[in-house]
Amino acid sequence: MESIQSIKQRFEIIGNDPKLNRALEKAMQVAPTDISVLVTGESGVGKESIPKIIHSLSHRKHAKYIAVNCGAIPEGTIDSELFGHEKGAFTGATQTRRGYFEVADGGTIFLDEVGELPLTTQVRLLRVLENGEFLKVGSSQSQKTDVRIVAATNVNMFEAIKKEKFREDLYYRLSTVEINIPPLRERKDDIHLLFRKFASDFGQKYKMPTIRLQEDAIQLLLKYRWPGNIRQLRNIAEQISVLEARRNIDLASLNSYLPVAGDSNLPAVVGPKGKESDFSTEREILYKVLFDMKGDLNDLKKLTLELLKNNDTEKVQEENEGLIQKIYGDNGETVQQDAHEALEVLHLPPEPKEEKPIYTTPVVDDKYHFAEEIEEEETLSLQEKEIELIKKSLERNRGKRKAAAAELGISERTLYRKIKQYDL
Numbered sequence: 001m002e003s004i005q006s007i008k009q010r011f012e013i014i015g016n017d018p019k020l021n022r023a024l025e026k027a028m029q030v031a032p033t034d035i036s037v038l039v040t041g042e043s044g045v046g047k048e049s050i051p052k053i054i055h056s057l058s059h060r061k062h063a064k065y066i067a068v069n070c071g072a073i074p075e076g077t078i079d080s081e082l083f084g085h086e087k088g089a090f091t092g093a094t095q096t097r098r099g100y101f102e103v104a105d106g107g108t109i110f111l112d113e114v115g116e117l118p119l120t121t122q123v124r125l126l127r128v129l130e131n132g133e134f135l136k137v138g139s140s141q142s143q144k145t146d147v148r149i150v151a152a153t154n155v156n157m158f159e160a161i162k163k164e165k166f167r168e169d170l171y172y173r174l175s176t177v178e179i180n181i182p183p184l185r186e187r188k189d190d191i192h193l194l195f196r197k198f199a200s201d202f203g204q205k206y207k208m209p210t211i212r213l214q215e216d217a218i219q220l221l222l223k224y225r226w227p228g229n230i231r232q233l234r235n236i237a238e239q240i241s242v243l244e245a246r247r248n249i250d251l252a253s254l255n256s257y258l259p260v261a262g263d264s265n266l267p268a269v270v271g272p273k274g275k276e277s278d279f280s281t282e283r284e285i286l287y288k289v290l291f292d293m294k295g296d297l298n299d300l301k302k303l304t305l306e307l308l309k310n311n312d313t314e315k316v317q318e319e320n321e322g323l324i325q326k327i328y329g330d331n332g333e334t335v336q337q338d339a340h341e342a343l344e345v346l347h348l349p350p351e352p353k354e355e356k357p358i359y360t361t362p363v364v365d366d367k368y369h370f371a372e373e374i375e376e377e378e379t380l381s382l383q384e385k386e387i388e389l390i391k392k393s394l395e396r397n398r399g400k401r402k403a404a405a406a407e408l409g410i411s412e413r414t415l416y417r418k419i420k421q422y423d424l
Contacts, residue, residue, distance in 0.1 A: 002028070002057070010056075011049050014197050015190030019182040023050070030177045031057035036129060038114075038174045039152040041181035044231035050179055051110035051150035060148055063107030066100050071113035078121050080137050089138025101134055101145045108148040114174065115155030115166060122167045125149075129173040149174070184229040188222055194230060195221060198237035209247045211240055216251040224258055301382070387422050390415070394424070 004024050007013070013024070030037055031054045039047045048067065055065045073081050080089075084099030100109055111117075117125065128134050129149065133142045151174045160166035184191060195213070203210035213221065226232055236257050240249060389408065397403040405415040418424075 004028070007053060011053060013046070013049060014194050015187055017182060017187040017190050019180075020187060020190070023179050023181055024053070026177065026179050027053045028057060030054065030179075032059065034148055035176045036148075036174050037150045037176070038171075038178045039150065039181065040157075040178060041152075041154065042183045042229055043154045044229035045181040045183055046230050047152040047154075047181055048110070048112065050181070051108065051152070054150055055108040055110075055148075058108070058148065060107050064104040065108050065110070066104045067110040067112060068100055069112045071116035075118045078118065079124060082121065083124060083134045083136055085137035086139045089136075093138070096136075099134075099136065101128060101147055102143065104147050105145045106147075108150060111149060111151040113153060113155075114151040115153040115157065115160055117166075119165075119167065122170050126167065126170045126173060129170070184226040184233060191222055191226070191233065192218055194233055195237055198234050199241060202238050202241035206242060208241065211237075211244060211247050211249055213254065214248060214250045217249050217254040220251055220254055220258075305382070386418075387424070390418055390422070390424060 004021055027050050039050045041047050082099050084097050084102055085093050087096045132144055135142055157171050161168045199211045239257055393404040393407050401415055402412050405412040
């Protein structure tokens with residue numbers, strides 16, 4: 001049996017990361033069998049190397065090896081591509097065609113991006129895995145095939161199963177053995193090795209001196225997140241090799257080739273402002289609006305009670321109009337409504353209700369004892385004054401609610417609710 005080092009040299013695999021070595025060991029161990037294998041990992045990590053290793057170390061190595069990108073074949077023709085079709089099976093089928101499973105009989109088929117397969121094709125594939133049979137499109141006669149299937153995907157299969165985009169029974173048939181390839185950001189010690197290999201290859205290809213990285217550029221290379229993994233690293237190395245006149249690359253030069261999409265791929269000195277921070281800021285603003293509104297309402301309540309004690313009705317109306325204009329917005333919506341609706345949108349718990357202040361007036365009876373508190377009477381008086389103001393405004397505006405609402409400084413909807421509430 002070949003060693004891991006010889007396999008790396010044979011398939012040009014760079015790196016000594018323990019997770020990578022474990023993936024290669026599993027591929028070598030499973031290769032002599034006919035067990036189905038599912039290779040998982042992010043896009044660009046080099047999943048296509050595993051099925052090649054498995055095929056080359058198996059007893060099928062002298063038979064066909066066919067790699068199929070399932071995501072690149074249109075849904076309407078993928079069944080025909082994989083299983084073949086009979087003449088006249090559909091428009092354009094002018095002759096019988098052999099599919100990949102028929103052509104690769106005795107060999108290995110690599111199904112890349114298997115998570116993109118349509119559900120109808122998944123049913124056909126499940127039948128092949130279960131009993132080695134398939135039907136050509138337009139045929140009723142089943143055919144046998146002896147094919148080793150190795151599949152790969154960058155999709156979270158459990159999420160796809162939950163969303164009913166992938167069959168659970170097919171997943172378990174494909175993943176008899178699962179091999180995961182780690183992303184490049186988890187292989188810190190391999191990043192610079194890979195870059196140097198790519199730089200050397202492109203130097204020879206374009207007949208130019210090989211580029212070198214300064215120490216600060218190497219540190220940036222290691223800290224970058226590499227969302228495109230090895231494929232992205234290779235592209236960056238090729239760009240720099242072709243475009244840079246200087247062959248000694250510093251931090252600034254390297255940084256100009258590293259794209260930053262969405263959240264920063266570099267370690268952030270200050271946490272990136274995301275939805276959570278925006279949410280906190282908006283919440284603070286809303287709470288401030290609520291507190292200001294409470295203060296205005298309390299001022300209105302205190303002033304009204306004080307003026308009522310002095311029986312100054314005209315002054316009550318004048319001061320109330322001023323405070324109402326302050327509390328209610330010019331756009332016709334109340335500050336209280338806006339704050340409440342915004343809290344509902346943000347799913348924030350409403351502010352705890354503040355206990356109503358108790359205003360007592362000492363009333364002395366014939367025995368010089370203080371009477372009970374008259375909070376309820378004062379509250380009723382405030383309500384009566386509100387009803388009186390609404391009635392007067394409606395009378396002055398001949399029952400026109402829109403004009404009355406404008407005069408009171410409230411929205412027509414709020415006025416309508418008050419009319420209904422007080423049965424006016």
